[in-house]
Amino acid sequence: MATKWKSRLSIGVCAFLFTFGLSGLIIVSAFGSTYVHRDYFHTTQFRDELNLFAQYLNLFELNHIPIESAKQSITVSQDEIEEYRNRFGNITEKLTFLKDEYKFLIDGAELANNQDAVEIYIAERDRKIEEITQIFKSDDYARAKIITDKEKRVEEYYQGKEQYYLDFLSYKGQLQYYFTSDVSDKVYTNVILADDESITDKMNSHSMSYISSYSIPTEDSDSYYWLRQYNQRANSLIPFKGEIAVSKALPSSSSIAIKYNKYKQEQTLVWAYTLASIVSLILCLFVMKKARVMPAAVERGAPYYNKLPIDVRAALILLTGWVTLYLLFSIQDQFLYVLDNPFVSGWSLFIGMVFASIGLAITLAQGRLMAGRIKDWEYIQEEWRKGLLNKAGQSAKAQFIQIKISLKDAFLKTSTGAQLFIVLTIVFGLGLAALMVILNPDFMVAYMVLLAAIGVPLSMVLIRRIGYFNRIVLQANELAIGKLGPDVQVPGKSVLATLAGNMNVLKQGVTTLQNEQAKSERLKTELITNVSHDLRTPLTSIITYTELLKKEDVSNEDRIAYVEIIDQKSQRLKVLIDDLFEVSKMASGNVELNKEKVDLVQLLQQTLAEYDNMIKESNLQFRLPNMEIPVYAFVDGQKLFRVFDNLIGNVLKYSLENSRVYITIQTSGDHALISFKNVSKYEISENRDELFERFKRGDSSRHTEGSGLGLAIAKSIVDLHEGHLTIDVDGDLFKVAISLKMQPS
Numbered sequence: 001m002a003t004k005w006k007s008r009l010s011i012g013v014c015a016f017l018f019t020f021g022l023s024g025l026i027i028v029s030a031f032g033s034t035y036v037h038r039d040y041f042h043t044t045q046f047r048d049e050l051n052l053f054a055q056y057l058n059l060f061e062l063n064h065i066p067i068e069s070a071k072q073s074i075t076v077s078q079d080e081i082e083e084y085r086n087r088f089g090n091i092t093e094k095l096t097f098l099k100d101e102y103k104f105l106i107d108g109a110e111l112a113n114n115q116d117a118v119e120i121y122i123a124e125r126d127r128k129i130e131e132i133t134q135i136f137k138s139d140d141y142a143r144a145k146i147i148t149d150k151e152k153r154v155e156e157y158y159q160g161k162e163q164y165y166l167d168f169l170s171y172k173g174q175l176q177y178y179f180t181s182d183v184s185d186k187v188y189t190n191v192i193l194a195d196d197e198s199i200t201d202k203m204n205s206h207s208m209s210y211i212s213s214y215s216i217p218t219e220d221s222d223s224y225y226w227l228r229q230y231n232q233r234a235n236s237l238i239p240f241k242g243e244i245a246v247s248k249a250l251p252s253s254s255s256i257a258i259k260y261n262k263y264k265q266e267q268t269l270v271w272a273y274t275l276a277s278i279v280s281l282i283l284c285l286f287v288m289k290k291a292r293v294m295p296a297a298v299e300r301g302a303p304y305y306n307k308l309p310i311d312v313r314a315a316l317i318l319l320t321g322w323v324t325l326y327l328l329f330s331i332q333d334q335f336l337y338v339l340d341n342p343f344v345s346g347w348s349l350f351i352g353m354v355f356a357s358i359g360l361a362i363t364l365a366q367g368r369l370m371a372g373r374i375k376d377w378e379y380i381q382e383e384w385r386k387g388l389l390n391k392a393g394q395s396a397k398a399q400f401i402q403i404k405i406s407l408k409d410a411f412l413k414t415s416t417g418a419q420l421f422i423v424l425t426i427v428f429g430l431g432l433a434a435l436m437v438i439l440n441p442d443f444m445v446a447y448m449v450l451l452a453a454i455g456v457p458l459s460m461v462l463i464r465r466i467g468y469f470n471r472i473v474l475q476a477n478e479l480a481i482g483k484l485g486p487d488v489q490v491p492g493k494s495v496l497a498t499l500a501g502n503m504n505v506l507k508q509g510v511t512t513l514q515n516e517q518a519k520s521e522r523l524k525t526e527l528i529t530n531v532s533h534d535l536r537t538p539l540t541s542i543i544t545y546t547e548l549l550k551k552e553d554v555s556n557e558d559r560i561a562y563v564e565i566i567d568q569k570s571q572r573l574k575v576l577i578d579d580l581f582e583v584s585k586m587a588s589g590n591v592e593l594n595k596e597k598v599d600l601v602q603l604l605q606q607t608l609a610e611y612d613n614m615i616k617e618s619n620l621q622f623r624l625p626n627m628e629i630p631v632y633a634f635v636d637g638q639k640l641f642r643v644f645d646n647l648i649g650n651v652l653k654y655s656l657e658n659s660r661v662y663i664t665i666q667t668s669g670d671h672a673l674i675s676f677k678n679v680s681k682y683e684i685s686e687n688r689d690e691l692f693e694r695f696k697r698g699d700s701s702r703h704t705e706g707s708g709l710g711l712a713i714a715k716s717i718v719d720l721h722e723g724h725l726t727i728d729v730d731g732d733l734f735k736v737a738i739s740l741k742m743q744p745s
Helices: 002-031 044-060 065-071 078-085 091-111 115-137 139-172 255-292 294-305 310-338 344-375 378-388 388-410 414-439 441-478 496-548 556-588 600-610 612-617 637-654 689-693 708-722
Strands: 173-183 184-189 208-216 242-247 596-599 621-623 634-635 661-670 669-681 722-731 731-743
Touching: 002 255, 002 310, 044 184, 044 208, 044 242, 044 255, 044 344, 044 669, 065 139, 065 294, 065 414, 078 139, 173 208, 173 388, 255 310, 255 441, 255 689, 294 621, 310 344, 310 378, 310 388, 310 600, 378 388, 378 496, 414 441, 496 556, 596 637, 600 612, 600 661, 600 669, 634 637, 634 708, 634 731, 637 708, 661 731, 669 708, 708 722, 708 731
Parallel strands: 621 661
Antiparallel strands: 173 184, 173 242, 208 242, 596 634, 661 669, 669 731, 722 731
């Protein structure tokens, strides 16, 4: 047990000695440069006092200029007169500005029917006009104005100078001085000399504690810097040389003697404390080397300490280290007060030293435990991942990202974000006002008025908005389950009103989608029916005539006729299947275009030439206006030929007999517009968009030749060229319009 207490005592003593040694280093670093001088008279502080006294001496005695003399020596040059006249402009500009200024005042007084003010303003204006005129007219008048202004500034300077006179008298009673000049035989001194004494008999090292030679050059003096701007005498001051000394007979109650003695005491204290701290550090090293108790004491707390997260351990080291340094520097702040109050300040220093020793011991112990772990970099990385800071950082990062997203979402609609900001500002403002009422009940009436004027209306608005929002939520829930109720009212232009309007539009969209779905189902049924019909018809003929060919009693003429019919129906079936594959391929986008520069007019004429015999055999009249000027486009000629071929074939199949067909090519901007117009022999009463559906025909009885895929193929080809193909039906008038981008010239 005795050994255990001895170890603890050794640790405490060692920590105290080390702390005392550190405090001594802090003290010497803080005050060493101040107390390294021989005495107070050789410090910078005392030198500054001498400089200040010399400045006062020059100001009040050596080169003292009475105020009357300063005023009498004021001079004004012609340049100053000109500068004074034109300081704010020439005479015309000044008079114009003055008249405009008083015109505004006079007009205002007349408007107020204040005749007395009008007369006063007019008198002031005329007086100032006369004054400005005299300044520009007479140099003497201008000079007098400048002198008056300078005299006023000189008086202000001397009034400010008087506040330093008491300080000068205080220094004059404590310092001895003797000054002479090479340009004057006058001596300035406060040393009392007998008739048979010289200044060296009085001012020497035997009678003076400190003597300093001093010169006062006028060119470097700041005493009359301001005054030099106003009279010439301040520019012709006399330089002086002499000595300033401190007498050994200086009373101990004087401020300089007090500072001298205090400096001597503080100097002794600082260097004695520094010496003691050095001895303390040496003893500390000796105790640590001999005792060797620190490692064992540290190891006992290691298992508990190492369970803490590594960032917590680092924070504890920094905290205890900072507390130790704070206590050490507080010792520095209290150190010099020991001389003023030894008991209180000495006790504060001792307490601070004890707590600093404890803090230092804890810091060093933690450092010893951490030092063994720092070498293992993998351990540090693993512990850091488990640390509180890393976890808090990850959490804060996630929260920051979420807040950033939330703020961005809040201001997706600027008006909503602004309203939210205003509401939050009002809520926090009312909360702050409530806190002020708690601290000062006198604000209760004002707070109740504020609450009634802002808080209650805001609450009502929020209640209405929340109720309206709930109705929109119910509408959305009903829409989600497919129940289409009545539309939500859309009052105003708020964000909720916009949301309600969008919900109504969405409900209408659902209705439209349901109708489209029904229509799609109908078209799908028709598509299957049409495909079945168009494929089954030629296939039935092929099967029928094949069966007839199998009969033995078929004549040769009938056999040839049957084979011809089978061939026709086979070709018909091939056309249907080829068109079906082509439109499917185009719909999938798996088509490559070989684009080149093509004359659309020539391509259309070539297509018409393919149908020349059919056109002549028909009783249709084709009209082709404006087909002379070439129109070039960057297209796939073969694919576009197919478009024209399908459209002209439809015209020949479905046009009313003895009617006219119009085919035109025009240009509009950078687009070519191609149109096909004809009168249909069949009634077109269905939706024009359905004409693009596969196997849809104008001949609802499906007795005409064709696959029903012509328009679907044509539209797919035009879409691949990034063009537009539209159909317009007006009664029996059928119009197909194609828009393609032209080749730039």
